[in-house]
Amino acid sequence: MFDSRIFVEKSLDEIKARVKDERVASACSGGVDSTTCTALVHSAIGKKLLAVFIDDGLRREGEPEFVVNTLKNLGIKVRYVDAKKEFFETLKGKTDAEEKRKAFREKFYSKLGEIIKQENARFLVQGTIAADIKETVQGIKTQHNVLEQIGIDPKIYGYEIIEPLKELYKPEVRMVARELRLPAEVSERMPFPGPALSIRVLGEVTSEKIEILKKATKIVEEETKDLDAFQRFAVLHSDKATGMKGGKRVYGNIITVRVVESKDAITAKAMQVPYEKLDKISKRITGEIPSVVRCLVDVTDKPPATIEFE
Amino acid sequence: MFDSRIFVEKSLDEIKARVKDERVASACSGGVDSTTCTALVHSAIGKKLLAVFIDDGLRREGEPEFVVNTLKNLGIKVRYVDAKKEFFETLKGKTDAEEKRKAFREKFYSKLGEIIKQENARFLVQGTIAADIKETVQGIKTQHNVLEQIGIDPKIYGYEIIEPLKELYKPEVRMVARELRLPAEVSERMPFPGPALSIRVLGEVTSEKIEILKKATKIVEEETKDLDAFQRFAVLHSDKATGMKGGKRVYGNIITVRVVESKDAITAKAMQVPYEKLDKISKRITGEIPSVVRCLVDVTDKPPATIEFE
Numbered sequence: 144m145f146d147s148r149i150f151v152e153k154s155l156d157e158i159k160a161r162v163k164d165e166r167v168a169s170a171c172s173g174g175v176d177s178t179t180c181t182a183l184v185h186s187a188i189g190k191k192l193l194a195v196f197i198d199d200g201l202r203r204e205g206e207p208e209f210v211v212n213t214l215k216n217l218g219i220k221v222r223y224v225d226a227k228k229e230f231f232e233t234l235k236g237k238t239d240a241e242e243k244r245k246a247f248r249e250k251f252y253s254k255l256g257e258i259i260k261q262e263n264a265r266f267l268v269q270g271t272i273a274a275d276i277k278e279t280v281q282g283i284k285t286q287h288n289v290l291e292q293i294g295i296d297p298k299i300y301g302y303e304i305i306e307p308l309k310e311l312y313k314p315e316v317r318m319v320a321r322e323l324r325l326p327a328e329v330s331e332r333m334p335f336p337g338p339a340l341s342i343r344v345l346g347e348v349t350s351e352k353i354e355i356l357k358k359a360t361k362i363v364e365e366e367t368k369d370l371d372a373f374q375r376f377a378v379l380h381s382d383k384a385t386g387m388k389g390g391k392r393v394y395g396n397i398i399t400v401r402v403v404e405s406k407d408a409i410t411a412k413a414m415q416v417p418y419e420k421l422d423k424i425s426k427r428i429t430g431e432i433p434s435v436v437r438c439l440v441d442v443t444d445k446p447p448a449t450i451e452f453e
Numbered sequence: 454m455f456d457s458r459i460f461v462e463k464s465l466d467e468i469k470a471r472v473k474d475e476r477v478a479s480a481c482s483g484g485v486d487s488t489t490c491t492a493l494v495h496s497a498i499g500k501k502l503l504a505v506f507i508d509d510g511l512r513r514e515g516e517p518e519f520v521v522n523t524l525k526n527l528g529i530k531v532r533y534v535d536a537k538k539e540f541f542e543t544l545k546g547k548t549d550a551e552e553k554r555k556a557f558r559e560k561f562y563s564k565l566g567e568i569i570k571q572e573n574a575r576f577l578v579q580g581t582i583a584a585d586i587k588e589t590v591q592g593i594k595t596q597h598n599v600l601e602q603i604g605i606d607p608k609i610y611g612y613e614i615i616e617p618l619k620e621l622y623k624p625e626v627r628m629v630a631r632e633l634r635l636p637a638e639v640s641e642r643m644p645f646p647g648p649a650l651s652i653r654v655l656g657e658v659t660s661e662k663i664e665i666l667k668k669a670t671k672i673v674e675e676e677t678k679d680l681d682a683f684q685r686f687a688v689l690h691s692d693k694a695t696g697m698k699g700g701k702r703v704y705g706n707i708i709t710v711r712v713v714e715s716k717d718a719i720t721a722k723a724m725q726v727p728y729e730k731l732d733k734i735s736k737r738i739t740g741e742i743p744s745v746v747r748c749l750v751d752v753t754d755k756p757p758a759t760i761e762f763e
Binding site: 381384386392429430442449 | 549550551591655656690691692693694695696697698702704709723725728731732734735739740746747748749750751752753754755756757758759761762763
């Protein structure tokens with residue numbers, strides 16, 4: 144049985160012993176994993192830690208502000224880095240799921256490398272968890288935060304890595320977050336992928352598509368917030384479909400709604416969302432987003448699908 | 454109130470008067486509209502009629518055989534034309550919905566023109582109904598069988614057109630079919646688009662994609678046959694998505710299931726298919742078709758979507 148108190152105490156000792164007097168940076172996206180390990184390391188070494196939030200332009204509406212404020216409220220020093228243009232540039236023209244994930248990872252680590260050098264940090268903290276490693280090593284997908292386990296030496300980026308949560312699964316991470324008394328908005332936060340909305344725009348990512356997806360994501364999150372789901376999100380297709388708006392034929396976008404039940408993301412079940420709710424979501428998405436004509440719902444479990452589409 | 458007996462009697466007189474001793478060809482896809490008007494014209498002029506079934510390679514599993522046998526059983530002369538290669542050739546590289554419909558129509562009429570010339574026919578019978586004309590004229594979509602109403606003179610193809618059903622809507626066509634004592638497989642047949650499966654493969658059509666879609670279509674039709682739906686079908690996306698098969702990451706196809714309630718196809722409601730059924734469909738589609746990893750369900754009404762995706 145996992146004991147979060149013992150885990151935290153042991154981790155604090157290990158982190159102090161390893162870091163000594165060096166400076167440490169923590170890549171924090173605002174998700175439960177990265178925020179929990181940022182808070183954990185902060186408990187261990189205090190002001191020697193700088194949290195870094197890289198704004199890749201791929202976060203949900205209001206998310207950059209939320210992350211920066213949450214960290215500040217925890218008393219953690221935080222640096223906001225605007226890298227939106229660079230990420231859109233790097234994703235331009237890439238349509239294959241795995242190619243997109245790799246391009247994201249490459250840009251993420253090179254950008255982080257810049258910041259770490261500027262800040263003169265020796266260590267990088269990241270919120271890698273056991274499921275990330277398992278899936279990357281098994282070839283399920285390329286997690287953006289898994290390096291050493293697949294034979295990439297992080298020293299090529301100019302730093303050493305600290306991964307305090309790498310042996311934990313999601314439910315244990317949440318226990319640690321609660322142990323650290325993080326706000327429920329963090330400890331109970333819905334999982335969100337590292338490459339963010341880039342893997343929920345099928346095919347090529349553009350800033351215009353991300354804007355459409357942000358709106359759809361907000362609607363899906365609002366309308367499903369009372370469901371006991373593991374993840375609830377929207378996906379924008381690259382395919383288009385015909386529809387009728389204002390009595391005229393249009394050729395517009397397709398949004399898929401994905402709501403799954405899961406404990407650890409290793410397997411998942413497509414949730415049977417009440418049709419009344421789906422009808423409302425469909426009407427809001429096609430009504431509030433001019434380019435969208437069609438709303439679909441994913442009914443596939445994992446396996447044979449994955450939770451995310453890419 | 455529409456009286457199918459009066460309609461049939463009046464139509465028989467008009468057709469006889471117009472055709473006189475000329476030879477007539479009827480383009481029959483096997484759908485309720487084209488089969489009903491083929492049977493109607495056959496009642497009027499008997500052996501002067503030749504039904505033509507053009508096999509475009511885009512029909513459902515077993516459909517070419519079904520259509521030819523149905524016509525033969527009604528005592529109607531029928532010619533089967535294998536044009537599969539030509540249609541795939543004409544659709545090659547075309548990704549836009551409207552461009553695909555137009556390419557289909559162009560090939561359909563030029564092929565039909567060839568046959569009519571060979572057969573020395575003066576008239577072509579086709580099953581255009583009021584909804585086809587309305588939608589084409591209003592710019593909703595290009596129906597493959599509407600020419601004169603949008604200013605195309607069919608004489609450029611070398612024949613005159615007879616459209617006995619052009620003022621009827623679908624429920625009235627079914628009444629005519631019953632009046633003519635057509636088998637229920639015809640009179641109650643689910644509507645199926647003229648350009649067939651080509652508009653249910655989003656983006657470019659290939660024979661490989663049509664093969665995948667045929668299998669998915671068969672599964673959806675089998676598993677939803679007890680639902681009181683207007684149309685029940687599958688769509689193959691051009692977008693791909695990740696999945697897991699045999700414990701490994703795969704990047705596979707996406708199928709959408711579309712089941713709608715409607716009276717006349719002018720408006721439609723997405724049917725609330727029981728989740729138990731959707732789960733079975735999803736498991737069969739991803740289990741029986743190796744390349745498919747994900748199954749979605751369309752929950753959008755018409756408007757704002759159309760029934761078909763293209």
